[in-house]
Amino acid sequence: MILWNEYPILSENFLKQHHDLVLYDVFHQVVAFLLHPPPCHCTDAPCQCDLLQKKISFSLNLDLFNFLQETHEDSEFLSGARLLLNIPQESYFQKNYTQAYPSWLIEKNLNEEEKNFKAVDQLTWALLRLCETYQLSYLRETRTSISESLEVIFGNTPVKTNRHNKLQESHGGEHFYKRQFKRYKSVCHFIAALQFMKKENREPILFSWNQSDRIERFLSLANWFKQKLLLLQTPNAKKKDVFLPEEILPLPSWVVPHEIDIPIEPFEKKLEEINVPFVEYLNSKSA
Ligand SMILES: [Zn+2]
Incomplete structure (x- = not known):
């Protein structure tokens, strides 16, 4: 192709x-x-x-x-x-x-895609942040997953009844996020880059013909997201890699990543949760 x-x-x-x-x-x-x-x-x-x-x-x-x-x-x-x-x-x-x-x-x-793009962007970031959380924990693992990311976004709901599912659906809940992620998987690095630039500044790039420098930045950002996403893994899953290289659109060969360094913050509460056994172990040692 x-x-x-x-x-x-x-x-x-x-x-x-x-x-x-x-x-x-x-x-x-x-x-x-x-x-x-x-x-x-x-x-x-x-x-x-x-x-x-x-x-x-x-x-x-x-x-x-x-x-x-x-x-x-x-x-x-x-x-x-x-x-x-x-x-x-x-x-x-x-x-x-x-x-x-x-x-x-x-x-x-x-403009009508905005709601979908927001969900994809949020889940993309959750995947990246969860991975960072596991890396910073005592486990030092490169690990993330879609289901765990959704848990962080929506909270833990142990009982998943039909009514609950319907409620989620109508409120753009987990199922909506999963569906959108599936649909936009191949372009989620573009979506994340676009949303990132939207948060960053001013007017949209589309239909403004004097912002080629911003398009250049957009492509570099998309490339940065793509590199990060390709590293994501769910170790216990049947399919380890969250993204296979062929599942995400490549960028033109001349796009070079430059001067992109976006901090990925861990989920603090999740980090504490993961570290509980380690803290308990330390406490038992010092007791
Ligand atoms: Zn078609």
Whole structure:
């Protein structure tokens, strides 16, 4: 599977010069993956997901190209941008106008995903923090799990009746989190990076055409999350690795992680709980 656009007709030099456009092109593909995360679970054939992904990134690229046309005079630059962003000639549009995925709908759909993204982000962080907690405990283990992370998020509920399940469901509880995590697993590093930047600052990156430096940071962050997630393990489970490399979308090969150092805080209460036997042992020794 070719994940990221390749630009065979464009020279290395051109791509270096127009790195901003490459960043936007990749970011628009990420947005498409966020709205239709692979692998999809479409039950009705034929699946439209691939096509929808293409339509989404195309509409976003077209918006960018229209902006460039308004703001740039240099025709050589514009024809380069047309090639790089894969913008067809005018006649194409009249023919295909009714098939398009409008950009206002992309924005609307993305906003509607917010609740899902929040759940995925929270569970992703819980997995990372739980692992940190076990590493800092006397066990010194690289260990985490989805079920234990959910326990930390929702508290321990020993009796799981149907009524309880329904309540959880309607309140976006554990089942909702599990379902969303399953659906967005391949893009959860992008979601975590996006949510991280949202907490960090200001306006959204989508539809603002002068923030390529932030897209660069977004990709570095996503890469950082990906590296951390690939280290997560649930030692006693049938499938040890929480994420297999093929379960999480790779980033373009040129993305280099730089200057990212986000502290991962342990869960203090959980840390105390894990350390109880150790503390008891120490106490019995000193008694
Ligand atoms: Zn599908």
